[in-house]
Amino acid sequence: MQALRTAAPLLQLSVQFASGTHRSALPRHKLQRWVRAALRCGPANARLRKAKPAPIEPARITLRFVDAAEGRELNRTYRGKDYATNVLTFDYQPWPPAADIVLCDAVIAREATEQGKDLAAHYAHMVVHGVLHAMGWGHELEADAERMEATERALLLTLGIADPYA
Template sequence: MSVQFASREHRAQLPRHLLARWVRAALRRGPDSRRARQAPQGPQELQGPACITLRFVAADEGRRLNREFRRRDYATNVLTFAYQSWPPMADIVLCDSVVAEEAAAQGKTLASHYAHLVVHGVLHALGWDHLREAQALRMEQAEREILAGLGIGDPYAQGGGRGDA
């Protein structure tokens, strides 16, 4: 795991060991078994190297990346650039100002919202998606279970929406 702070806004609240814990928890969940073709099925310990980069950015970079790669002209909370789902290789970009605004609006701690979005981004890297309702329900349930294992409550219970990743 690589961590990049292009924006240092929340660096003090996001120690590497905590970020690694969130990433490992999501990786243990494994790929979405209904979409993966060459990946092991079900919860597991990762066999082989995962290559995940977490990049924390300000709104201008988040907006530029969202505009260039998704044709949406606004900064979003999390973007996942998945290059390979198993073993996972991805860049996950989190926009600090959007995450902070959402956490405040949803009555969540900054750490719990970041944990949710890191888990969400890693699941995307593993091939999970939420384009269709059935996929969204599976992914949301996986997120709830992973976060519960980390001692974090249901991210959707307080009005938390689906990420844009």
Template sequence: MKPELQLSLQFADARHRGALARHRVARFVRAALETSGRIAVRIVDEDEGRTLNREYRGKDYATNVLTFDYEHEPEVVADLVLCAPVVEREAAEQGVTLEAHYAHLLVHGTLHAQGWDHEDDGEAEAMEARETELLAALGFADPYARG
């Protein structure tokens, strides 16, 4: 049985609104959910992405995805913030579609929201393996196989 998902999808930067249909975003997030959850996905511009990354992580640049997890039990409660210009740039650099990169980052962020991390080599290896497995089930190539 698939976990129940309450999804809020917000576009502060609407450039990819057409590429991020609600049902697709829900499919990507749900694929990584191990339990029910309430997740807000917010697509932002570079200014907002940089401000949030600076305020919450002390890093003065816009990053691809930020995860703010508030609860893990009995359900996941989290915000995922994706920076549209960074996602677009990275997809082009990696030679993947915008959809494939968003799918990867939504799976990645959803795993973070459940306590997965990649701070050390062992954690990184386990998280990357899980992402690869989930993305394959969604029909996407291994995002870490590119050289």
């Protein structure tokens, strides 16, 4: 499946390193590239996706990199799950997206090691995944999961990153 394309909005990106464990591996230009690539996929809602031209209002995305303690606390508070997870998305509007995306460095590093993936490639996948969630993409239903995963595969391929689900 080919990644969807839409007129991407301007980007207002904030990057916060509450945990600086991988800060040197995550330069701003890479983070911007990954976020912009996901934005070009557009919102999950077809009506919003067909809107042309690109919205005048910028996408407002905050990427916050946290340690396991903060990741666990946020997951417990907002999802009722008492463990740190790789990425949490707090979405406020789907298009142009406004969201806080929290990435837990300890979980992402552990997953990359366990799955034999390059750390930066796994971060790219998690950033893309979080931005897609911010635009209404989901994976609760099997059909939605298949659509989201196919979109992630195609999008990551354009970034030179192998299929994260292989």
